[in-house]
Amino acid sequence: MNRFEGKVIIVTGAGSGLGQAATLQIAKEGAKLVLVDLNQAGLDETKKKVQEVAPNAETLLVTANVATESEVENFVNQTVEKFGKIDGFFNNAGIEGKQNLTGDYGIEEFHKVISVNLNGVFYGMKYVLKVMKEQGYGSIVNTASVGGIRGVGNQSGYAASKHGVVGLTRNSAIEYGQYGISIKAIAPGAIMTPMVEGSLRQMGGDNWEEVGKEFVKPNPMRRFGKPEEVGYLVAFLLSNEADFINAAVIPIDGGQSYK
Ligand code: NAD
Secondary structure: OOOOOOOEEEEEOOOOHHHHHHHHHHHHOOOEEEEEEOOHHHHHHHHHHHHHHOOOOOEEEEEOOOOOHHHHHHHHHHHHHHHOOOOEEEEOOOOOOOOOOHHHOOHHHHHHHHHHHHHHHHHHHHHHHHHHHHHOOEEEEEEOOHHHOOOOOOOHHHHHHHHHHHHHHHHHHHHHHHHOEEEEEEEEOOEOOHHHHHHHHHHHHHHHHHHHHHHHOOOOOOOOEOHHHHHHHHHHHHOHHHOOOOOOEEEEOOOHHHO
């Protein structure tokens, strides 16, 4: 399939995990890519992998913090200067934060998680939507979480931020559908990425792999999701095949959120 031939796609959090997996999928299908991350080494790794699967892919790498509005505005401007348009936006960068009961959850930690996961997603939508509205087309996929549709425990900042992402998605989707733009969110369950490994290490230290086996036992499919499984979903949602999917929040979690 070549669903992204000639299309310009921005991915935040492109240096690892779900962002990297989605990048590779859309690169294989012909996209011109703007890859954004705080972590330059992660971006370099993703670019190397892109070159392996799509040697002719045009890429622009931008080291930026999505929690800083001016840096978001800047990568959107850079995209338009280099490529002249934005077809799709995977608004995905996020952090988990430290786990703790709500009464023990640090205020600074709360603000930090909100600033990346919620403010960052809002800034991205704000600046990308201005461009897409002018164009009269575009697709945005925001990364929420199972923790954005139900409680998971010990994650006040994360849960609040991801519920917020669901709200932003639905609010903007009903505003911008009339301009030919669709906005949706994905709600992944536990997908084995460096973020989840970090979280398991918080719970189990060196014993984290054993903790992981216990962790997935209640999942109907008894396993973690794979980053590439999320990549396939994101590629579909960013493509024109999914233009009429708007305001939807799509779980990809082995059925966990329906138990
Ligand atoms: P990851 O840690 O592997 O990748 C996240 C990437 O985002 C990293 O490269 C990191 O450098 C980047 N990043 C973090 N803060 C940033 C900032 N302020 N500005 C720019 N880049 C920043 O994690 P992942 O599992 O791939 O997570 C990606 C998204 O998926 C996150 O929003 C996360 O909350 C969400 N999510 C993940 C899972 C899962 O199980 N892995 C489940 C639900 C939701």
